[in-house]
Amino acid sequence: MSVIQGIVVTIFGIALCLVIIRHLMLKPSNNRSWVNDNDRLTNAEFDGDYVTIKNIRDFNWRSTRDYDEKWIEKKFNLTEVSKIWFVLEYFDPKKRQMAHTILGFEFDDGSRICCSIEVRREKGEKYHPIRGFFRQYELIYVWATESDAIGVRTRCRKKSVTHLFEAVVLGPGNERKMLESYLKRTNKLYEKPEWYNTITNTCTTNIVNHVNEVYPGRVPKAISIFLPGLSPKLLYNNNLVKIDSSLENTLEKSIIDSKAKTWDGISDFGNLIRE
Numbered sequence: 256m257s258v259i260q261g262i263v264v265t266i267f268g269i270a271l272c273l274v275i276i277r278h279l280m281l282k283p284s285n286n287r288s289w290v291n292d293n294d295r296l297t298n299a300e301f302d303g304d305y306v307t308i309k310n311i312r313d314f315n316w317r318s319t320r321d322y323d324e325k326w327i328e329k330k331f332n333l334t335e336v337s338k339i340w341f342v343l344e345y346f347d348p349k350k351r352q353m354a355h356t357i358l359g360f361e362f363d364d365g366s367r368i369c370c371s372i373e374v375r376r377e378k379g380e381k382y383h384p385i386r387g388f389f390r391q392y393e394l395i396y397v398w399a400t401e402s403d404a405i406g407v408r409t410r411c412r413k414k415s416v417t418h419l420f421e422a423v424v425l426g427p428g429n430e431r432k433m434l435e436s437y438l439k440r441t442n443k444l445y446e447k448p449e450w451y452n453t454i455t456n457t458c459t460t461n462i463v464n465h466v467n468e469v470y471p472g473r474v475p476k477a478i479s480i481f482l483p484g485l486s487p488k489l490l491y492n493n494n495l496v497k498i499d500s501s502l503e504n505t506l507e508k509s510i511i512d513s514k515a516k517t518w519d520g521i522s523d524f525g526n527l528i529r530e
Contacts, residue, residue, distance in 0.1 A: 305330055316406055338424075339430055356483050474495065
């Protein structure tokens with residue numbers, strides 16, 4: 256190697272080190288100019304067997320750009336969590352590896368709430384999985400009504416195909432423990448933001464972490480955790496959702512987009528998509 260080549264390599268090495276150092280020094284923040292639907296962070300106040308969840312999103316979506324903004328507060332009895340629901344949204348049926356996952360909670364009185372773990376986008380910002388490797392997005396737990404978080408996906412996104420599964424919960428009281436686990440993490444993010452990461456800190460990796468926290472070893476390591484579009488076989492093989500005779504039949508019957516599109520905006524959205 257000539258002297259000039261050595262100098263070039265040294266300069267390149269120094270520049271690369273500076274870029275890496277700058278990248279590692281980036282700090283997540285809760286104070287940016289966020290898009291409207293990511294503008295507010297949810298937080299939960301516990302009082303014995305009750306919890307008050309603040310800043311639940313309840314938008315009325317006519318399209319992904321046309322909506323009525325509404326945020327609500329609700330009080331729930333933690334002893335009355337009766338079911339857990341798993342939502343799998345394929346962004347594009349032609350790209351089966353890529354999908355988004357959501358967890359929902361149902362109570363004895365039939366009321367429901369769901370949580371979508373997402374990137375927290377700034378105004379003018381779009382999501383791209385490559386950018387998700389490089390500390391470009393904060394992580395957010397979006398608590399919302401089903402007509403909001405599931406409705407916008409089933410009614411407003413032309414390519415999306417959305418499945419709704421009833422989860423199999425093993426062990427008494429684990430429905431409550433799962434909800435508490437979610438809410439405690441929500442409160443943690445309210446106080447201390449984190450970076451989203453396309454591999455290690457996503458919607459599905461967090462769901463798996465919550466499940467395994469409540470029931471250690473319930474979800475094994477699998478490639479579908481990182482490519483959630485491949486998760487149906489993981490769900491089936493590990494008895495994670497209720498199956499109707501076969502996986503194929505369950506996948507077919509669990510599609511809710513057509514039902515959701517018939518919603519009149521008044522009736523119970525959650526009951527409609529479960530008919």
